[in-house]
Amino acid sequence: MRAEWLQRQGSDDLILFFAGWAVGLDPIRHLQGAADVLALSDYRDEILPEALWAPYHRRIVVAYSMGVAVAARHLPRLRADRAVAICGAPDPRRVIGPAMYDGTIAGLSPRSLAQFARRAGSPVPPEADLAALGAELQALASRPAAPAPAFARLLAAREDRIFPPAALESAWPGARIDWLDGGHSPFGRWQDWQEITG
Template sequence: MKQQWLSRSGTDELILVFGGWALGAAPFTGLTGRGDVLFVDDFRHFDDPLPDIAQYDRVNLIAFSFGVASAGHWLAQTGFRPDRLIAVSGTLCPADPERGIALDMIRATADNLTEASFAKFCRRAGMNGPVPEIDLEAAQAELHAVIDRGGAPEVAFDRIWIPQRDRIIPTPAQEAAWAHQQAAVRGIATPHVPFRDGQNWQEWAA
């Protein structure tokens, strides 16, 4: 996993963000609020214990897109329990035709990945601004790791945000995936990337 501090001022509260595939920190750069923010992505392997989080009195984990399943696997592997756990635009079963994305579609995305196809993916996801830089080989390997790893162990989320215009992980698939945690679900009238400049981190953790 790769780590990047988006904000670090020495507070006692941490927002730990598990990002989505290949987009990096770009979807989150316009968010503001109190607390330190540690962004992690590139989930080919879960070989980093993130030792910096031990110093915080409170940790809220926000997982986005394929980062939701990655967070589920990481939590099961480490035994770490955040104070609040939030899922945005993702499920615990990423490579699943009914509760995620069809396996063949993920494999085709990996096998045919180019800078042009990635730019199209970003537009479909609802990204604003320039297309993030992409390491094609690493991005392909991460998609194959998602396929090989399979679904994450079941974990209870405190809040689950489901975009109603998601063209990446279909909205009905997300709704089916979270049917048993319906009390935590909130629908939002956004595309796959729902974050916008000026929003507060605490809005997503609410």
């Protein structure tokens, strides 16, 4: 797992952001707030850098897209004070659809990645590594679905073209979902992390 500090000012509070697949961190770099922010990505392995997050007095998890399943598997260990899931599910392959998910791996190319970026509403970073991205999807599919996680807030998008809204809703039975207008990448509507974490 890759860890990147987006903000590190010596705060007692930490936001652990579990990123989505392929689109990088540019969609969230504009977000402001008092907490330190550590972004996690590249889930070919799920080794959490404990030395980076353990010292914090208060930990808030914000998980997006494919990062929701990863975060869900680790929430008990993280002992987060609050956790928010955005446009994702504990079993992403089932929600996206096995045929679509597996087809993405099999047909991964610069063209298909650009198509994914259009559907996700976020540009793919120019340094994107196709082999690594394919291996990441395979690794995520090989892991068990996360148990019913304790997310305090669930956000989903009505026009999401990656996680179909009806399938996403069925992934959170009995849970309250805050529905947002727009597509898979909702971060442009927010300026501060507090707007997300509540």
